[in-house]
Amino acid sequence: MLNWLRRPKYGAVERRDIPPGVWAKCPKCGATVYHRDLVRNLKVCPTCGFHHRLTAEERLAVTVDEGTFEEHDAGVVSGDPLRFEGYADKLREAREKTGAADAVITGLGAVEGSRVALAALDFAFMGGSMGSVVGEKIARIAERAVEHRLPLVVFSASGGARMQEGALSLMQLAKTSAAIARLHEARLPYLSVMCDPTTGGVTASFAFQGDVILAEPGAMIGFAGRRVIEQTIRRKLPDHFQTAEFCLEHGLIDMVVPRPAMRATLGRLLRFFGAPRLPAREAVAAPAGEAPADGGA
Amino acid sequence: MLNWLRRPKYGAVERRDIPPGVWAKCPKCGATVYHRDLVRNLKVCPTCGFHHRLTAEERLAVTVDEGTFEEHDAGVVSGDPLRFEGYADKLREAREKTGAADAVITGLGAVEGSRVALAALDFAFMGGSMGSVVGEKIARIAERAVEHRLPLVVFSASGGARMQEGALSLMQLAKTSAAIARLHEARLPYLSVMCDPTTGGVTASFAFQGDVILAEPGAMIGFAGRRVIEQTIRRKLPDHFQTAEFCLEHGLIDMVVPRPAMRATLGRLLRFFGAPRLPAREAVAAPAGEAPADGGA
Amino acid sequence: MSAILPERDRAAEARAQELEARLAELSREIAGLRRRGEKEQLDVGRLIGDLEARADELRRELLDLRPAWQAVALARHPQRPKAQEIVAALIEEFTELHGDRLFRDDPALLAGVGWFDGRPVVAIAPRKGRDTRENLAFNFGMPYPEGYRKALRAMKLAEKFGYPVLSVVDTPAAYPGDAAEERGQAEAIARNILEMTRLRTPIAVVITGEGGSGGALAVAVGDAVLMLEHAIYTVIPPEGCAAILWRDAGRSREAAAALRLTASDLVALGVVDEIIPEPPGGAHLDPAAAIAAVGEVLRRHLRAAAGVPVETLLQRRYAKYRAMGYHEERA
Amino acid sequence: MSAILPERDRAAEARAQELEARLAELSREIAGLRRRGEKEQLDVGRLIGDLEARADELRRELLDLRPAWQAVALARHPQRPKAQEIVAALIEEFTELHGDRLFRDDPALLAGVGWFDGRPVVAIAPRKGRDTRENLAFNFGMPYPEGYRKALRAMKLAEKFGYPVLSVVDTPAAYPGDAAEERGQAEAIARNILEMTRLRTPIAVVITGEGGSGGALAVAVGDAVLMLEHAIYTVIPPEGCAAILWRDAGRSREAAAALRLTASDLVALGVVDEIIPEPPGGAHLDPAAAIAAVGEVLRRHLRAAAGVPVETLLQRRYAKYRAMGYHEERA
Numbered sequence A, B: 001m002l003n004w005l006r007r008p009k010y011g012a013v014e015r016r017d018i019p020p021g022v023w024a025k026c027p028k029c030g031a032t033v034y035h036r037d038l039v040r041n042l043k044v045c046p047t048c049g050f051h052h053r054l055t056a057e058e059r060l061a062v063t064v065d066e067g068t069f070e071e072h073d074a075g076v077v078s079g080d081p082l083r084f085e086g087y088a089d090k091l092r093e094a095r096e097k098t099g100a101a102d103a104v105i106t107g108l109g110a111v112e113g114s115r116v117a118l119a120a121l122d123f124a125f126m127g128g129s130m131g132s133v134v135g136e137k138i139a140r141i142a143e144r145a146v147e148h149r150l151p152l153v154v155f156s157a158s159g160g161a162r163m164q165e166g167a168l169s170l171m172q173l174a175k176t177s178a179a180i181a182r183l184h185e186a187r188l189p190y191l192s193v194m195c196d197p198t199t200g201g202v203t204a205s206f207a208f209q210g211d212v213i214l215a216e217p218g219a220m221i222g223f224a225g226r227r228v229i230e231q232t233i234r235r236k237l238p239d240h241f242q243t244a245e246f247c248l249e250h251g252l253i254d255m256v257v258p259r260p261a262m263r264a265t266l267g268r269l270l271r272f273f274g275a276p277r278l279p280a281r282e283a284v285a286a287p288a289g290e291a292p293a294d295g296g297a
Numbered sequence C, D: 001m002s003a004i005l006p007e008r009d010r011a012a013e014a015r016a017q018e019l020e021a022r023l024a025e026l027s028r029e030i031a032g033l034r035r036r037g038e039k040e041q042l043d044v045g046r047l048i049g050d051l052e053a054r055a056d057e058l059r060r061e062l063l064d065l066r067p068a069w070q071a072v073a074l075a076r077h078p079q080r081p082k083a084q085e086i087v088a089a090l091i092e093e094f095t096e097l098h099g100d101r102l103f104r105d106d107p108a109l110l111a112g113v114g115w116f117d118g119r120p121v122v123a124i125a126p127r128k129g130r131d132t133r134e135n136l137a138f139n140f141g142m143p144y145p146e147g148y149r150k151a152l153r154a155m156k157l158a159e160k161f162g163y164p165v166l167s168v169v170d171t172p173a174a175y176p177g178d179a180a181e182e183r184g185q186a187e188a189i190a191r192n193i194l195e196m197t198r199l200r201t202p203i204a205v206v207i208t209g210e211g212g213s214g215g216a217l218a219v220a221v222g223d224a225v226l227m228l229e230h231a232i233y234t235v236i237p238p239e240g241c242a243a244i245l246w247r248d249a250g251r252s253r254e255a256a257a258a259l260r261l262t263a264s265d266l267v268a269l270g271v272v273d274e275i276i277p278e279p280p281g282g283a284h285l286d287p288a289a290a291i292a293a294v295g296e297v298l299r300r301h302l303r304a305a306a307g308v309p310v311e312t313l314l315q316r317r318y319a320k321y322r323a324m325g326y327h328e329e330r331a
């Protein structure tokens, strides 16, 4: 189990290297806010509601019941199968910068007392790109969900396939889809949560294969990149294009759920879909300061 | 077996009451043509290709291998369950005018040597409307197809549900759909052919449930009536709207097949889908004067 | 299966027309009295009260004589409890699902999940608005193909988990627009009807307002089809029927009677399984009681279905729809 | 599963650049000679012949040195046999099916039924045009979501009847347009990939030209994935890769090599099962022979699959894709 998961509160979002009193500026509305207050607000701008990105660690910290997360396959790490120029260096840099082994954390845990298999992608690690490691770990956690008859919850945040692994990264779309197909055939629930941004190969595989698909407000969601589309159609796209709200209108996702309501919404859906419950003595009360569990948009 | 089905040729399309030498005028291009020549051309205008409507009898005559058709359920006739004002009279008139018992003929036969279950709706009989009799006979022939493991071919031509039977006619959508569902679950092929016009309740049930959906050129196909739509949207609709070609563009049907190629196209599809074959000695050569079997659009 | 219904009473229709004429007269009298009272500062309250009581009497008689048209009026009553209100009241922890995953989220069709009678259920419902703004947003309760496709997606979810489907139906029609046709309105309805005949989980349907033809049936094939007392269910709106039959939409009342669209007609025809009584005067006068009655009957039917093996359920469902209709057989 | 590939040869790349410079020079010389010959009425035919022979030699050497970029050029060659030509040549009594039954018929994706090797098959294929008019009609081989949904419909038909699916793949990409995004390009691809991993019938895929990322994979999951010798299959076009990595689309050749997109690379990586040799110089020089070779290999694979129980087939398919990729494990 990772260190930060032992922390008692949503304060787990806080980064060790930021001293109290530091200000953060919202990239959307420009408001400045104490970093500490931003963190307390689950990194949602108190002024405009802008959702700052979370790392995989932070995501799990604000989602999983305290003390219940058990990481799996932490030792699965990337090689450089194509000997792709610069890839080894990029991997090293990303590991140093983020402290993570690759772009996904997977494991078993509980959300609001429901036992689940979990995965969280990390955009901070090489843009959350899906190479063999992300594919392998998603496939394994889906298989583990089948084995233990648990629901699967995946938080996606990814720029797409990791081109430095060439066609092997493309094949992760098929590998993860095959594992998700087995989950569906086992009649287990799969909740997919799209966070900012979820694009490319991840959308064209597991992110769009959920029984229920949720998204955070304002998250960019789409297959092709905005620039490529603009070059193709020779027009500027509206700001609204490829946002979570746009996808909701176009019938592609089930709901847009603000971060403070996400945990309660997942909990409600997991209970609905019959997730096994933690024994009562293990169930943990929602941490102090949590937003009321009043559901999504 | 009906009388006209013993006739040797496509000449079966000919109506007894029209003497040779009579002219027919094409409602589309205005060209005049000997009625006899029009009949020889399967009632397709030799000048502009306009497809005149066929009765159910005519349809079967130009489709089914000579001498192979065996009608079923000819004795299933309409009552007047709602005591709906004027319905009994309308039924009587329609029977007198058309010589048919109701708006569909069903039975077993062969098309290009493939054994099939068949149904042909008759627009001449109260606008091909689906009341309890049409629903019952479609359900029975679908069940018979399952029983004998035969493909089903249905030629639709209908203005929709027969309102004089109220909700009972609406329920025929469910009854026929249930029977078609069993056909699909038995993994038997179902070819739906939409003729002019196929609208309303028939489109919202069996006509759109085919494994392959074919249509005749220019056939009007749609759920809501043109006038109702124009009143709703307060605009005139283009001529093209709700034609077979329009439906093809919009991905709703598989192909538009001119009448002279329909038999060959059905034959090709039936062989493809593994229809049982007539024993060779029973197989009948295509009647003289048939168009070359070169397939559909 | 269904026997032929008895002939309608022509004398009753004549009496009904007489009553209508007298009601119109009474209404004019009351208005006149009110004007005079205001002008001349007279106390006409008691007189008006008497006339209104008389009008109420006549209306009750009319309701008995012409239940079909009254049902049409009540089924379309703007204050009638809306499908979304029924869903919200009956289903706990309701979570709405959106979209057909293909083209668009159709607000005219509500779909979602939640708990009913202590069990997880999937709910679908065409939805009318409560005011003009909502009516525009919900397209007056007329779904597009994407609405029906969203409903099917929700039903497939129910099937995957073996949860019952609860369908609340109040829709005048599938939307008759050009874009709806282009996107396969007929195909969407045909597919839903077919899939509902074989969906491997219990389906309970309750028609609470207008059951408008194929647009209603696309979400109304079920093991139990229930109907509120004053709801209607018809193959064509009476106005359309009158226009086609007599080229006179003014004869809608006759058409309504001819179409046999009331709950009791439909039970007699074998189309509907059970009538849910409404509060006196109609569901709009006491929505909470009406909704509670719906809940009670649904509960009973879903409990009964819960114990039935799915194969038995499907065979019964098939047999039920297979038997619908009336025909005769000649040798 | 796949081992790490050997490092590419940097000396070879230097030599290739030298060869390209000399080829450009030769081409200028030949053009100059031709102009002079015309102007001064000289017989330069023989001289030009010699220079062209020299250029051919250099090109062959270049092909050996830089197979990736040559493959890109050959895979995109305008005269390369088109998917629809391959389908027409290999499949008897081919009948095209149209439409996704939802929104539109996408001409960029061909679907149909017919006979192959004496057995009924269902064929799907993104389709490029043979000329400008066709290219516009077929959207340069880039399907919309409705194209993928049509393909899925055809595959479900194959599954219903237990007929094998034959997929011929030559597409630069799924269409990256706003309308395609709006209608769920990602959803359509994701759904196809998932359904193909569990489709209960044999699937044989042959990549004949460009295998362009997710847009190709959406019709390229199969029990046998074959590839023409000079076809390519890549997660991103080399131009896009170069633009992202080095902000210089001019370095596409390097990117092509780095991406390991040739048939032999993909066999080495375990992504492709078998290479189908092309006629000398490429499939466009002898399309009939190339198509015959495709037919022969497909026939062998489909015959082998025909005897396998579907459960075994699905387990093998799962195991195959489950093993794709390369990672290391730390304690």
Ligand SMILES: [Zn+2]
Residues within 6 Å of the ligand: A026, A027, A028, A029, A030, A031, A045, A046, A047, A048, A049, A050
């Ligand atoms: Zn802000």
Ligand SMILES: [Zn+2]
Residues within 6 Å of the ligand: B026, B027, B028, B029, B030, B031, B045, B046, B047, B048, B049, B050
């Ligand atoms: Zn003409």
